[in-house]
Amino acid sequence: MVSKVALLLAVLVCSQYLAQGVYVVSKAEWGGRRASWTVGLGNYLSYAIIHHTAGSYCETRAQCNAVLQGVQNYHMDSLGWPDIGYNFLIGGDGNVYEGRGWNNMGAHAAEWNPYSIGISFLGNYNWDTLEPNMISAAQQLLNDAVNRGQLSSGYILYGHRQVSATECPGTHIWNEIRGWSHWSATMANKALVLLAVLFCAQAVLGVTIISKSEWGGRSATSKSTLASSLSYAVIHHTAGNYCSTKAACITQLKNIQAYHMDSLGWADIGYNFLIGGDGNVYEGRGWNVLGAHATNWNSKSIGISFLGNYNTNTLTSGQISAAKGLLSDAVSRGQIVSGYILYGHRQVGSTECPGTNIWNEIRTWSNWKA
Structure with missing residues (x-):
């Protein structure tokens, strides 16, 4: 019999990990740059926000690596951000890619950043189409966020267009996520949410x-x-x-x-x-x-x-x-x-x-x- 310790060690040394059956590709693996600095993100957050990058679609690991590097370079070099803006990104290959990752505050939805995680699909989904494996990856990632305590079990799911003046996350994603159990058409009062954060x-x-x-x-x-x-x-x-x-x-x-x-x-x-x-x-x-x-x-x-x-x-x-x-x-x-x-x-x-x-x-x- 293989010892439990050996099995655990084998899992931990892998640079990728399984999150509720979804394969997460680390930043180091896709060739991402290290963040210039990070800010902590709290646990048991009430919101998850879905985006699209509005750029190139990718359907192979190599293509997605290149697209991710381009997005990160734009965010860091042109926008002056310390890292790629999203917590996680999902490619047309069905992989979840690490962005800022768990417990790091993103730059994806203005005043909503401190109390949400941001998940973005690589591509422009006004014309690109979601594949079943991409949908499954996103839903499993959200489940993992709950299991980790990053999201509360009763979290609310929004499309970016619900919290900002944008057409993001694109029509095809928008039509899809409105059928997910945590999506809500009712918007939280931003002032009350912000007040709750400030009171903490x-x-x-x-x-x-x-x-x-x-x-x-x-x-x-x-x-x-x-x-x-x-x-x-x-x-x-x-x-x-x-x-x-x-x-x-x-x-x-x-x-x-x-x-x-x-x-x-x-x-x-x-x-x-x-x-x-x-x-x-x-x-x-x-x-x-x-x-x-x-x-x-x-x-x-x-x-x-x-x-x-x-x-x-x-x-x-x-x-x-x-x-x-x-x-x-x-x-x-x-x-x-x-x-x-x-x-x-x-x-x-x-x-x-x-x-x-x-x-x-x-x-x-x-x-x-x-």
């Missing part, structure tokens, strides 16, 4: 956002609206004391806000968000509120500042992850466009901000521009 300890895209009320910030004396779909994000440092605990960061935030309001006469702390050495993101002016962080650039950018002086202080991996997650969330919310340009404050003002160590770091990020 302010956990947005794996980044814990500490609200102004939580850190004891004062109310703004006035507010001006910041537009959506902005083209820029500007990175700063506060140039003051570093903090490595929540209590110490709260002290710094209160000091900065008092200086901005009482000494400079501003309506509030100047930045939209601030990031502490504890890895937390702290709400400053927040979303959709005009900041006071970069003269002549406030109305066309969001301002994110790291607490401390990064000519001497060093960024932690937690701070870097928090900043990237926050920027990704800004894209998902529509605050900044997916192809936004990232600048250090020194690029738009006469200053050494955001400090040498931050400056050296952000110049490696995909959206930074010289």
Whole structure:
């Protein structure tokens, strides 16, 4: 008899795996590039969203590998995303291909990304036709998502056209999925769904956002609206004391806000968000509120500042992850466009901000521009 341990090991070392009878081809196998960074996706999600890539159809493994590489290159190089946008993709060969995979937040349906998985069929299904093995693969993948705890057992299935202004996933897929048991014609109230997400300890895209009320910030004396779909994000440092605990960061935030309001006469702390050495993101002016962080650039950018002086202080991996997650969330919310340009404050003002160590770091990020 073969031992159970040996059998399990044989399964684990395989680069592909069976998910409820569906064969999943790993990213490494189809020649995909590694993600430049990832953001966690929660479990027991309420939604799955079906797409098509609207590009070339493929019916052999080799063809599908080539199409996948083309889609990933477009998403990463042209759109500036950290990876291919979908969690999984399904080819005309009946294989499921790993995209961002399990537990990684996708970029497939704007504000729905944090609470759904995205599954896309390779091809344009306004004229391409679904084969029975493709339908079976998708349904089995969804079953596996439930068994893994990625989706709740009562999840709702939508076509992309139900959550965005698009004809995706194409007529043939649209006609098919409306016969699946989890598909719903009734749309969830986006505001209520988003509110539910925000209430969950302010956990947005794996980044814990500490609200102004939580850190004891004062109310703004006035507010001006910041537009959506902005083209820029500007990175700063506060140039003051570093903090490595929540209590110490709260002290710094209160000091900065008092200086901005009482000494400079501003309506509030100047930045939209601030990031502490504890890895937390702290709400400053927040979303959709005009900041006071970069003269002549406030109305066309969001301002994110790291607490401390990064000519001497060093960024932690937690701070870097928090900043990237926050920027990704800004894209998902529509605050900044997916192809936004990232600048250090020194690029738009006469200053050494955001400090040498931050400056050296952000110049490696995909959206930074010289």
